[in-house]
Amino acid sequence: MTTPFVSSSVTDIHPANVNAIDSLLGDLRWMNPAISYSFPISNSPFFWSTQPGFGYGSPFGDGEPWSNAAKPLTSTDQVNFEHALQQWANVANVNFIKLTETTDEVGDIRAAYSEDPETSTLAWSYLPNFGAWAGDIWINTSSLLNRQEWDPGAASFKTILHEIGHALGLKHPFFDPENDTAATLPADLDNTIHTLMSYTYANLQGDQGNDFSFHPTTPMVLDIAAIQYIYGANMNYHAGNDTYSYDDANTYHETIWDAGGIDTMQYTGALPTLIDLNPAGASLIGQAVYVQSDVVNLGSSIPNVWIADGVTIENAMAGQGDDVLIGNNSSNTLDGGPGIDIVVVDSQRNQYTLNRTTTGYTVTDHTNSGNQDTLMAVERLEFSDTELALDLDGHAGQVAKLLGAVFGTAAIANQEYVGIGLTEADQGLNYEQLGEFAINATGLKTSDEVVTLLWDNLFGSAPTEAEKSPYVKLLDSGQISTGALAVLAADSGANTDNINLVGLMQTGIGFI
Numbered sequence: 190m191t192t193p194f195v196s197s198s199v200t201d202i203h204p205a206n207v208n209a210i211d212s213l214l215g216d217l218r219w220m221n222p223a224i225s226y227s228f229p230i231s232n233s234p235f236f237w238s239t240q241p242g243f244g245y246g247s248p249f250g251d252g253e254p255w256s257n258a259a260k261p262l263t264s265t266d267q268v269n270f271e272h273a274l275q276q277w278a279n280v281a282n283v284n285f286i287k288l289t290e291t292t293d294e295v296g297d298i299r300a301a302y303s304e305d306p307e308t309s310t311l312a313w314s315y316l317p318n319f320g321a322w323a324g325d326i327w328i329n330t331s332s333l334l335n336r337q338e339w340d341p342g343a344a345s346f347k348t349i350l351h352e353i354g355h356a357l358g359l360k361h362p363f364f365d366p367e368n369d370t371a372a373t374l375p376a377d378l379d380n381t382i383h384t385l386m387s388y389t390y391a392n393l394q395g396d397q398g399n400d401f402s403f404h405p406t407t408p409m410v411l412d413i414a415a416i417q418y419i420y421g422a423n424m425n426y427h428a429g430n431d432t433y434s435y436d437d438a439n440t441y442h443e444t445i446w447d448a449g450g451i452d453t454m455q456y457t458g459a460l461p462t463l464i465d466l467n468p469a470g471a472s473l474i475g476q477a478v479y480v481q482s483d484v485v486n487l488g489s490s491i492p493n494v495w496i497a498d499g500v501t502i503e504n505a506m507a508g509q510g511d512d513v514l515i516g517n518n519s520s521n522t523l524d525g526g527p528g529i530d531i532v533v534v535d536s537q538r539n540q541y542t543l544n545r546t547t548t549g550y551t552v553t554d555h556t557n558s559g560n561q562d563t564l565m566a567v568e569r570l571e572f573s574d575t576e577l578a579l580d581l582d583g584h585a586g587q588v589a590k591l592l593g594a595v596f597g598t599a600a601i602a603n604q605e606y607v608g609i610g611l612t613e614a615d616q617g618l619n620y621e622q623l624g625e626f627a628i629n630a631t632g633l634k635t636s637d638e639v640v641t642l643l644w645d646n647l648f649g650s651a652p653t654e655a656e657k658s659p660y661v662k663l664l665d666s667g668q669i670s671t672g673a674l675a676v677l678a679a680d681s682g683a684n685t686d687n688i689n690l691v692g693l694m695q696t697g698i699g700f701i
């Protein structure tokens with residue numbers, strides 16, 4: 190029990206011998222994972238230790254409770270503070286118990302305002318220790334936290350999350366001259382997209398800033414790993430089958446901790462989206478989030494929804510736009526929805542078997558029987574060495590059929606030609622326009638030449654006068670465009686047999 194004069198028991202945190210975790214570990218943690226908190230309302234010495242070296246010093250000194258600026262949190266502050274506490278309790282095996290302060294009992298964590306004239310100091314706090322001040326969090330009345338509500342997404346809410354991280358036993362991940370042998374994170378990890386305990390706002394391109402357009406609303410991947418190392422994971426949080434739903438109306442900057450079950454990330458918006466289901470993977474979902482320097486966005490938008498280490502999210506459903514989906518090492522259902530959607534597999538083609546099903550495709554990993562992904566409404570499949578177009582009922586089918594009719598069956602194997610056609614189709618050419626584009630690429634000028642070419646490619650020999658003249662007349666009279674004639678030829682049974690459209694549907698068609 191914490192009294193105003195004696196803190197609860199603490200115990201050593203031992204190194205994990207993993208740099209990314211050790212860089213965040215303080216020396217001591219609370220022994221009991223039931224951690225109390227309170228909001229002080231009095232600066233009477235009956236509520237604060239004045240013992241030298243152990244408490245806040247003499248009531249006549251300049252210790253935090255004795256400051257003229259010291260004051261309790263507002264009721265709105267208290268609600269937001271408790272919301273921040275909950276973000277830590279969601280991921281770690283701790284629970285927070287609220288106490289009303291008495292002269293006999295106060296919280297392990299106590300939060301109130303005091304003053305640091307340095308306005309850039311938003312707040313400060315004390316890690317678990319033997320002193321009565323251990324776990325206490327002080328908000329600077331000179332800072333914007335005294336003027337701004339601590340709403341999720343604001344710098345102020347992230348600051349409260351950061352201070353609670355300290356109050357639980359996390360340190361800063363960067364060099365501290367007063368603790369110069371402590372582990373520190375390398376520069377690519379020492380930033381706030383990976384840990385709330387950092388002071389640095391770099392994005393993945395390394396652009397430095399001094400703010401986010403929207404701040405993290407949960408502990409991030411490295412915070413979760415470190416706090417779970419110290420206290421254990423919260424294995425009751427999202428232990429069932431969960432759907433994480435995202436839309437365009439909201440902005441997200443968070444890390445998902447999920448204790449089990451069959452889970453889905455679902456995006457219902459229309460913005461282009463990247464969903465990466467890998468543990469410690471990063472997705473771009475919903476409204477874009479930026480690192481900023483003096484309110485100016487730096488570089489591209491930053492990954493804004495992360496998955497904690499050790500978490501398996503099985504399924505992803507993308508939105509209305511052109512999306513990218515990345516599965517993990519378990520069996521995933523990846524549903525692209527509308528748009529031209531790409532599934533990216535970070536291995537070579539020959540490690541996988543591709544099979545067509547009634548609803549799409551399955552992609553099976555030879556080296557891991559637990560990794561068979563089901564693809565639905567996925568147009569493109571990108572391996573590390575091969576790209577396949579699977580939309581033989583869509584753009585890829587139009588391109589393949591036109592290549593067969595206009596350039597001959599062998600052109601199907603020309604991955605460069607396939608790639609050019611797909612780019613044109615994906616960028617908006619309709620089937621007839623694509624046919625026109627293909628005919629123009631042949632350089633042929635006269636109707637006779639065009640009809641002869643198409644006939645020859647379909648039937649393997651030049652047409653007779655009688656065979657070609659009706660089509661030449663249609664073209665010359667303008668009753669049919671060259672593009673439409675190319676489509677007519679492309680859709681003919683002779684052509685689809687020639688190019689083995691049924692077979693292409695099984696295998697997809699390669700392109701570059």
Ligand SMILES: [Zn+2]
Binds near residue numbers: 351355361
């Ligand atoms: Zn700090």
